[in-house]
Amino acid sequence: MEIKSHEAGDIIVMELEGRFDAYSAPKANEWLEEVMTNRKPPNVIVNLENVVFVDSTALATLVQAMKRCRQLDGDLRLSNLKQPVRMIFELTRLDRAFEIFNLEEEAVGAFAA
Amino acid sequence: MSKSKLSPEARMLSTVISGQRSQFRSLADAWMTTGATSLSVWANGSRLAAWPKGTEEITPSMKAPIRLNGGDVGELWVEGIGTPAAEKTLIANAGFISRLARMEKELMGMTERLIDTQDQLLAVYGLTEATRNHLEMDDLLKQLAKTATGLVGCESAFLLLKNPDDSLNIEHYPEVRLDEELIQSCLTKVSGTKSELLLNLSETEYSRAGLRNLLFTPIIIRDEVSAAIGLINKKDQDFGSPDIKLVRVIAEHAGSRMEHLILFQESIEQSKLQVEADLAKKVQLRLLPTTFPQVEGVDLWAGSEPASQVGGDYYAFVSNPGRPFTFCVGDVSGKGMPAALLMAMSRTVMRTKTNVNPTPTPEVILDECNSELYDDFTEVSMFATVFVGQYHHEDRKLMYGNAGHSPVVFCPFDGEPILLEADGTALGVLPTSLAQDQSLTFRKNDVLVVMTDGFSEASNHDDEFFGYDRLLTVIKMLAKKPAKDIFDGLYETIKNFSAGRPQDDDQTMIVIKGT
Numbered sequence: 001m002e003i004k005s006h007e008a009g010d011i012i013v014m015e016l017e018g019r020f021d022a023y024s025a026p027k028a029n030e031w032l033e034e035v036m037t038n039r040k041p042p043n044v045i046v047n048l049e050n051v052v053f054v055d056s057t058a059l060a061t062l063v064q065a066m067k068r069c070r071q072l073d074g075d076l077r078l079s080n081l082k083q084p085v086r087m088i089f090e091l092t093r094l095d096r097a098f099e100i101f102n103l104e105e106e107a108v109g110a111f112a113a
Numbered sequence: 114m115s116k117s118k119l120s121p122e123a124r125m126l127s128t129v130i131s132g133q134r135s136q137f138r139s140l141a142d143a144w145m146t147t148g149a150t151s152l153s154v155w156a157n158g159s160r161l162a163a164w165p166k167g168t169e170e171i172t173p174s175m176k177a178p179i180r181l182n183g184g185d186v187g188e189l190w191v192e193g194i195g196t197p198a199a200e201k202t203l204i205a206n207a208g209f210i211s212r213l214a215r216m217e218k219e220l221m222g223m224t225e226r227l228i229d230t231q232d233q234l235l236a237v238y239g240l241t242e243a244t245r246n247h248l249e250m251d252d253l254l255k256q257l258a259k260t261a262t263g264l265v266g267c268e269s270a271f272l273l274l275k276n277p278d279d280s281l282n283i284e285h286y287p288e289v290r291l292d293e294e295l296i297q298s299c300l301t302k303v304s305g306t307k308s309e310l311l312l313n314l315s316e317t318e319y320s321r322a323g324l325r326n327l328l329f330t331p332i333i334i335r336d337e338v339s340a341a342i343g344l345i346n347k348k349d350q351d352f353g354s355p356d357i358k359l360v361r362v363i364a365e366h367a368g369s370r371m372e373h374l375i376l377f378q379e380s381i382e383q384s385k386l387q388v389e390a391d392l393a394k395k396v397q398l399r400l401l402p403t404t405f406p407q408v409e410g411v412d413l414w415a416g417s418e419p420a421s422q423v424g425g426d427y428y429a430f431v432s433n434p435g436r437p438f439t440f441c442v443g444d445v446s447g448k449g450m451p452a453a454l455l456m457a458m459s460r461t462v463m464r465t466k467t468n469v470n471p472t473p474t475p476e477v478i479l480d481e482c483n484s485e486l487y488d489d490f491t492e493v494s495m496f497a498t499v500f501v502g503q504y505h506h507e508d509r510k511l512m513y514g515n516a517g518h519s520p521v522v523f524c525p526f527d528g529e530p531i532l533l534e535a536d537g538t539a540l541g542v543l544p545t546s547l548a549q550d551q552s553l554t555f556r557k558n559d560v561l562v563v564m565t566d567g568f569s570e571a572s573n574h575d576d577e578f579f580g581y582d583r584l585l586t587v588i589k590m591l592a593k594k595p596a597k598d599i600f601d602g603l604y605e606t607i608k609n610f611s612a613g614r615p616q617d618d619d620q621t622m623i624v625i626k627g628t
Contacts, residue, residue, distance in 0.1 A: 022448070056566070056618075060446040063542050064494035092498060092517040093535040097542045 003031050008108045011043045017050040022057040032065040032076075041074035045107045049080035054088055066098060075099065079107040122186035122214075123156035125221070126179065129213050130154060130162045138164060140206060150193030154179070154210070156186060175200050177207035181214050229355055233362040236264045240366050250274060253374055254284035257367045261342060262286055264363065265356055267328075268346035273300070274371060275339045290324060290345050303331040304338040309360065311352055328352040330360045332368040340371055390422040390450075397423050397453055400460055406432035410506040411555075412628045413440075414596040416604070417621040424619035425452025425497075426565050427460045431467045437512075439467050439478070442623055443499040444518065444565040446539075451493060455486075459497050459540070462486060475501035475514030476550040479537065483516070483546040490541025498539040500563050502625070504555060509627070511555035514548040516540050520569045520581055524592045526558035526627075530585045560592045560599065561625045567618035568603070571611045579610050596624040 001024035004015040012035055016028065036042045046062065048054075066076040079101040081089065089095045101107040119127065130137055141152040141164030151171055153163035156179075163171065173190035177200075180186065189207040191199065243260040247253040254272040262270045271285040273296060283296060303310050309330040314320055325346050332340035342364050347356060401417050415428050425445030432438050443459050445452045459482065466481045467473045478501050490496055498518035504511055515521060517539035524530035537548025555561070564584075571579045584603075591602040600622060607620075 055570075056444070056446040060495055063496055063539075064491075067491055067542075091519040091534060093538045093547070094517065094542065096547055097538045 001027065003028060005031075008045075008104075009112070011045055011108055011111050012039060013045045013047055013104060013108075015047045015050070019053045020048075020051050020058040021053065021055040025057045025061045028058070029061045029065070032061070036065065036068050036072060036074075039074070040072070042069045042072050042076075043074045043111050044069060044076045045104060045111075046076060046078050047080050047104050048078060048082070048085055049104075051085055052082065054085055059088070059092065059094060063094070063097065075111070077101060077107045077110070079104040119159070120157055120186075122181055122184075123159075123161065125181075125217055126154065126156055126187050126210075126214055127161050129210065129217050132217070133213065137162065141165065144191055144194070147199065148194045149191050149199075151191070153190045153192075155188045155190060161187065175203050177203045179207050179214065180211045181218065186214065229358060232355075233359060236359060236362055237366050239264060240363060240370070244370050248374070248377070250282065250371070250374055250378070251284055253370060254282065255286055257342070257363075257370070258284055258286035261344060261360070261363050261367075265328075265344055265352075265359055266348045267344045267352075268348065270345065271296070271343045272367065273341050273343075275300075290322065291319075291327070291343065295319075296343065299327075299329040299343065300331075300338070300341055303329060303341060307331055307333070307338060309357055311357070313351075326351055328356065328360060330357075330364045332364045332371070334368050334372045334375070340368065342367060393423045393450065393453060394419070397457065400457060401428060402430055406430050406438065408432060408438040408504065408506075410509065410628060411438070411504055412596040412626045413624065414600040415621075415623040416600065417619065418616065419619045420567065420616045421448050423450060423453035424448065425456045426567070426619035426621035427456045428563075428621055428623050429460055429464055431464055433468065436473075437503045437505045439473065439475075439501065439503045440563075440623060440625070441478075441499055441501040442518065442563045442565065442621055443497050444567075444619070444621070445497040446495050448619070451495065455490070455493065455495055455497065458489065459486060459499070463499070463501075473503075474550050475503055475512055476546075476548060479514045479516050479540065479548045480546040483540045483544075487541055487544055496539040496541035498535070500535075502561065502563065504625070509555050510552050511561065512550055512552045514550055516546055516548045517542070518563075519566065520562075520564050520584060522560075522562045522564075522585060522588050523553065524560040524562070524588050526556065526560075526592070530560075530588050530592070532581060532585075555625075555627050557627045558593075559627045560588065560596075561623075562588055562599070562603070563623045563625075564603075565619060565621045567616065567620035568607050568622065570618060571607050571620070572614065572617070573610055573612060574614065579607050583610075596626045599626070600624045 001020060002017045006013050035044055069076040077099045144152045151163055151168045153171055154161045171192050173192055174195040175191045177189045178185045179189055189203060191203050240260050244253055244256050247256055258270040258272045269287055269290050271283055273281050273283040276282055299310055309328060312327040314324040314327055328344045330342050331338040332342060334340055405413050417426050417428060425447060428442045430440050441463055445455045462482050462485050466478050470477060479499060499516045500518040500521050502511060502513045515535035516537040517535045521533040522530050523533050537546050569579055569581060569584055587603060587606050591599045
């Protein structure tokens with residue numbers, strides 16, 4: 001899985017690609033750990049536009065990072081979920097735990113608000 | 114003159130003469146027939162042999178040098194004749210003896226090498242015999258040091274092995290003669306060169322402790338200098354090239370013995386881990402009910418199959434007189450031992466909350482479990498999806514709470530199967546559980562199947578999931594059968610779908626049917 005990123009003001013956007021599962025989760029976790037250590041507060045958007053699958057390890061990685069970001073007065077928000085991925089968030093009701101946006105720009109805008 | 118006072122070359126000449134005595138005698142006879150009175154061989158001013166027998170005083174009329182490797186090693190003398198033709202013959206004879214001496218020297222070299230090889234073979238044999246029964250590294254090192262001391266003929270020896278944390282395991286025989294600092298610095302040196310180090314210690318501070326010389330030889334294990342052998346004070350002399358060769362052989366053998374022992378110890382560690390994992394699996398299986406409670410109004414069946422040795426799935430039944438029958442299925446995120454430990458914790462908390470609380474509705478159970486486990490889940494970055502169901506027979510009501518769990522399928526006997534979606538997030542995600550009590554009427558022949566995603570996400574060779582649509586179709590087809598047959602039918606169908614692919618995730622299922 002490839003990880004790209006770009007900045008939008010004080011916010012860092014993580015772009016993932018492919019399958020986000022037990023094999024790729026450690027890499028994503030490492031990336032998130034670094035962001036949470038170095039950015040104060042850690043405001044992160046995970047753009048899942050190119051992610052085709054997430055498993056429970058991936059969900060746990062995102063949940064953990066979201067909890068840490070909130071502890072550090074930041075947040076981790078999600079955007080651009082494809083239908084199958086959105087369905088997993090809905091089924092597990094993680095859509096009630098995360099702030100999820102249709103578009104990355106909306107997520108950026110919500111941070112500014 | 115005794116042989117021992119002769120130079121090595123003269124000794125060799127002497128050996129040549131004694132080995133070819135009859136030929137020398139024939140040569141002397143030939144000279145006698147030409148008028149000579151004696152023939153003799155000399156080296157370092159001493160007579161090695163003379164013919165005819167009994168010759169005492171010799172006044173040579175001709176001398177010819179006997180050469181070996183470009184230097185004179187002796188002379189061939191003739192008495193009583195001195196013609197130019199005879200001189201030529203004498204020079205030719207001396208040349209012939211030189212060639213004999215050269216061949217003898219080569220033969221001696223070959224013999225020496227043969228003896229060396231035999232010594233080395235004996236050394237290896239000795240080492241093998243001495244070390245075959247040592248299963249502890251300290252013992253092996255000590256035994257190797259002891260055997261090397263005897264084989265090389267030195268006063269003491271030590272063997273060292275680098276531990277994984279770079280500390281040194283050193284065993285001395287018969288006693289400690291060298292401090293660790295010097296040993297460490299020798300090891301650093303040979304780690305670079307990968308060849309032995311010969312130190313003369315007689316002019317150093319170590320000479321006060323009686324140390325004269327040290328031969329330090331690296332031992333290569335798994336392509337690295339991970340060990341070494343040090344030999345101290347060769348008896349009566351310095352370490353020479355035969356010692357170095359012998360120690361190289363010992364080092365090579367010691368390396369292979371040490372590597373075997375390391376492998377052996379690693380395999381024991383592996384076995385221990387395997388035994389522990391097997392034990393963990395047994396313990397975990399014991400946590401899952403294998404006999405099911407008899408509950409009025411329902412027929413039930415359940416089972417669980419972990420994907421790895423131990424899993425994060427669980428199911429439990431709580432059936433107390435005068436209280437509704439409560440069941441739950443949980444799936445801790447992740448796999449292996451961490452998931453298994455949290456699974457055991459979750460199960461216990463779930464059962465305790467259900468048993469102790471005066472009105473343990475699914476919502477209350479889930480909320481209290483979440484409060485109890487939230488910090489632990491956060492600590493280890495995990496969460497658990499949990500479905501709690503409760504059957505009230507008096508009004509045939511099924512209450513349930515769903516904390517992020519799927520798939521849960523309800524199939525009414527007279528309708529289409531539907532998914533009972535979660536309304537709360539998984540336990541451990543948010544500080545408070547959002548799941549609320551839901552209820553539905555559970556009539557005779559209605560079916561509830563609570564599974565973990567290991568079933569719905571079982572994939573085939575095209576990486577296609579079994580998915581919810583197939584799940585609903587199969588449940589509809591099986592719904593008329595008893596709970597056990599529904600369980601078995603679903604299990605078989607999904608197993609056939611994945612057609613021999615290894616199971617990626619734990620698979621757990623409870624089937625409840627109204628009777």
